[in-house]
Amino acid sequence: MKIIPTLTAIIVTVALYFVVFERDRLFQFAEETAPGVQTEATSYAVDKATAEEMEAEDTAQTAVKVVVLRSEARKIESAVVLRGRTEAARQVTVAAETAGLVISEPLRKGTAVNAGDLMCSLDPGTREASLAETEARLAEARGRVPEAQAAVAEANARIAEAEINVNVARKLSEDGFASETRLISAEAAAEAAVAGLQRANSGMASAEAGIQAAEAAVAAAKREIERLTIEAPFAGLLETDTAELGTLMQPGSSCATIIQLNPIKLVGFVAENDVSKVAVGAPAGARLTNGREVVGTVKFLSRSSDPVTRTFRVEVEVPNDDLSIRDGQTADIVIASDGRTAHLIPGSALTLDDNGTLGVRVVDKNNMALFAPVTLLRDTIEGVWVADLPEQADIITIGQEYVINGVLVDPTYSEAEG
Template sequence: MRLFPILAAIIVSALIYVFVLERDLLTGGAAPEDNPEAATEATTTTQESETDTKTSLLPGVVVQRSKARQIDSAVILRGQTEADRQVEMRAETSGQVVSTPLRKGSFVEEGQDLCRLDPGTRAATQAEARARLLEAQSRLPEARARKPEAKARVAEAKARVEEAKSRLNEAQINENAAKRLSEDGFASDTRVAATEAAVRGAEAALVSAKAGLESARSGLESAAAGVEAAKAGIESARAAIAAADKEVERLTISAPFSGLLESDTAELGSLLQPGALCATVIQLDPIILVGFVTETEVGRVALGARAGAELASGLRAEGTVTFLSRSADSTTRTFRVEIEVPNPDLAIRDGQTAEILIAADGQAAHLLPQSVLTLNDEGDLGVRIVTESQETQFVPVTLLRDTPDGVWLSGLPDEADVIVIGQEYVTDGVRVQAAYTEGAK
């Protein structure tokens, strides 16, 4: 009974030995030692199998191969429209309005009367000022005529001074001669006294002549002052006329430029005091688009650059940059930008919200889905790409423009394999198994 199990075990052992250890003999093949090529193929197959096994263990990502393209860059701002010019016309003098009012919304031409005030007695003031001018002008010839007379008197006084000096010299000579003769006994004391008296009289005459000269000179100065006073009177009269004319001119308040009335003009019969509002006039052609550019982008904006805008109403407009502030706003640290836009039909109104695009120098950029954007540990915005060694790498980028087809990004190489699916599950330096999207080259 025990013999059968023993034989069965021996037979099974023999069959296992034949099928496992002597397989090549049964199939007619050679042993590995006798067939080196077969051994090499078996080894290569084993290595490829191991490599496939390792590759299948790498994380898989979807990659899009992107090439940079040159695009027209633009600076995007939020702003509003402003009237090119706006002014509040106010009264400079007091008076009652005597003109029919114009209604708001009316178009007025440059120089058109907006408000006229009652002149009152201002016409009489003008006439009085002109009369004073005529009076002042009549005094000038008389003052000028006195000047030659004064000059003649000065010349006459000078001649008298010279005459007095001559008589004094003569008297002094006679006095000296009389004194010498008296010493020798040839002249009496009476003659000496007479010559001394003559000297004193000559001295007095000289003093009197000099006083006359000073008086004549004072008369000449007075005549000159009279001429200047007459001229001053003329200038004063002319100033009074100018003031009266200006006062009359202020009675009419006119439009300084062509535009629209933003308010009714002052009502007929109302009393305006200096500073009272007559009307508000605005000019909408051209109209100004106003925006504020940040410190980081102000260098990309240039005077004369083309710009476009889309208003909240859907209306589009184009113009050029005419002003870029050199001083930043102290609160927002932004710079004011003004764009002049033609508005001949006055379709664009003052104060409308606008999205402004200012053309800037073009640059190379990649158009990629917005979903590729991610953040690194430092919080920098960027994308992850696959390098030639099939490893991931984070690259910081700059968002240039957002479009319905994706976002335009700068900062990447000219050609880049960008991970579009799976970028959030890998870090830098990780080897991945990349699968390219359709259309990637």
């Protein structure tokens, strides 16, 4: 009774072997033993279907499936991005110009001052007396002027009288009514009068020089007194306390440091490759470390580069009415420049060629993959803007890493957003 199950198992095993491992021979045996012959039309249809299937399989095996973005170039505003800092529009350490003790109460740092406000006052000492002395000397010098003027007038009168005497003596001598000695004496008197005039003119010049010297001494004494009061040169904030009461100041000693924060400057350094993109008057903006965004205008672009970094200093002026922007804050500066055409593509579409050149893979009209170098202009949330591509480009966004130049691709197109 156990032989039948065993035989059944053997038969089933053999049948499965022929079905699985010897299927081709089994089908060939069935075709040879099957009655009848295929017609010519049936044979042609089978051959044609088989050829189409083989051609489709070959095509599928040759073309690489990729996703392609059909992109149109658009005009975008270009920009130069810099890393910089804020800087006070003005900053100066106000120093003493003369010596003296400070007699004014100090102003504390952070105090707002206007142009001309008193910051430090020095003890005048004997300077008032010196001024009075120089003014007295000036009055004395001016008093000598009338005396010198009278001497000049007297000398001129003597010269006129001497000239008359010389003319009379010469006329009488020619007519024989006077001796030669009288003519010589008259001429000598005329020469003496001329010498007296020269002395009078010299006295007049000396008096005028004395006046000028006295006036200069008075001006110096007044200027010395003016130096006793140290005033704010412009409106701003005190960065340090003013000099303490009783401090002995010497010429060059610091009274206080004052800064002006409105407007404030944004200072950055632009690379020599981008310096041609920046122009004075161009609009600019910046983001500070606290997230605040400000806008301004380029006011200065250096004509000389830094000898070490080969970069050019650029300054942007920004309003700061509330003085909330401080000197020395870090800022990301963006300066607008002339726009250009570019394509917006996903960042993942970028690739490198064998030489390390940045670019993308594009599809030509024959569905062949090609490498196209690009210039990266800007990175945004929507994607990256790239230039140096044609106005219309079919850019491979998925599968670009699996193809090289000249490889046939099977593209699936997607349209650009926005």
